Amino acid sequence: MVRKCLFPAAGYGTRFLPATKAMPKEMMPILDKPLIQYGVEESLAAGMQQIAIVTGRSKRAIEDHFDISYELEHQISGTSKENKLAGIRHLIDHCTFSYTRQMEMKGLGHAILTGETLIGDEPFGVILADDLCVGNPEPVMSQMLRLYKKQPACIIAIEEVPLSEVHKYGVIDGEELEEGVYKVNGMIEKPSAEEAPGNLAIIGRYILLPEVFNTLRETRPGKGGELQITDALHTLAKQEKVLALKFSGMRYDCGSVHGFVDATNYFFALYRQS
Numbered sequence: 093m094v095r096k097c098l099f100p101a102a103g104y105g106t107r108f109l110p111a112t113k114a115m116p117k118e119m120m121p122i123l124d125k126p127l128i129q130y131g132v133e134e135s136l137a138a139g140m141q142q143i144a145i146v147t148g149r150s151k152r153a154i155e156d157h158f159d160i161s162y163e164l165e166h167q168i169s170g171t172s173k174e175n176k177l178a179g180i181r182h183l184i185d186h187c188t189f190s191y192t193r194q195m196e197m198k199g200l201g202h203a204i205l206t207g208e209t210l211i212g213d214e215p216f217g218v219i220l221a222d223d224l225c226v227g228n229p230e231p232v233m234s235q236m237l238r239l240y241k242k243q244p245a246c247i248i249a250i251e252e253v254p255l256s257e258v259h260k261y262g263v264i265d266g267e268e269l270e271e272g273v274y275k276v277n278g279m280i281e282k283p284s285a286e287e288a289p290g291n292l293a294i295i296g297r298y299i300l301l302p303e304v305f306n307t308l309r310e311t312r313p314g315k316g317g318e319l320q321i322t323d324a325l326h327t328l329a330k331q332e333k334v335l336a337l338k339f340s341g342m343r344y345d346c347g348s349v350h351g352f353v354d355a356t357n358y359f360f361a362l363y364r365q366s
């Protein structure tokens with residue numbers, strides 16, 4: 093029912109310089125797998141097989157990653173290393189990958205609007221690959237899709253954060269309809285603790301209705317002079333078209349050194365057990 097998933101991946105990754113000077117932040121590995129591969133796995137697990145990636149300059153490595161490397165595969169074919177490529181081969185075999193480039197960095201809303209050409213007139217998922225999510229018991233996008241199937245609306249994933257951290261996130265104002273499901277009345281991008289309507293922060297997972305594109309076109313630049321998806325969703329929330337889901341599981345902000353190391357430790361502990 094939701095076939096496409098958009099990955100905004102044009103950002104500079106300034107929080108991880110100098111590592112991201114010449115390498116896309118989405119290609120930073122947690123153990124031996126780049127962040128964006130975790131995101132595509134989550135998308136495929138939710139049945140979203142058409143992967144739409146908004147890239148920018150110096151992001152070529154992403155396209156090469158989701159492509160067949162004939163020399164490499166020939167070289168390791170029949171050796172013990174062959175199974176190292178099984179995971180990425182599975183994605184390549186089961187997904188399609190389309191790309192478009194964001195020429196100017198004008199915010200997440202602008203990146204999503206740039207992806208319209210790949211999405212068209214249908215609902216779609218959005219994954220910000222540097223938010224690495226470990227859903228429990230099922231992947232976060234699958235949890236969101238379950239809610240979408242019951243109540244088709246824009247769905248955003250949220251988690252509680254300390255008030256001292258709300259300035260890093262979009263924050264919702266909502267009322268709980270049932271456990272973990274909120275009707276969103278409004279939202280604000282990166283508020284101060286005083287301005288924030290609460291401590292329910294948006295994390296990098298969305299299911300969006302295609303009308304978000306028109307709403308984005310009508311939205312003025314917001315925080316930081318950028319076109320914010322939060323502002324467009326605020327408008328749709330006023331029309332009662334937005335729900336928020338407090339997902340179950342963990343989320344690591346891998347755009348920060350702290351979150352990146354925490355995620356690495358988590359996956360390394362699993363790896364040692366295996």
Ligand code: G1P
Nearest residue numbers: 200223260261262294295296322
């Ligand atoms: C973006 C969104 C913000 C959201 C966050 C989640 O901000 O604008 O609303 O809370 O992603 O990671 P960014 O982290 O790109 O500045």
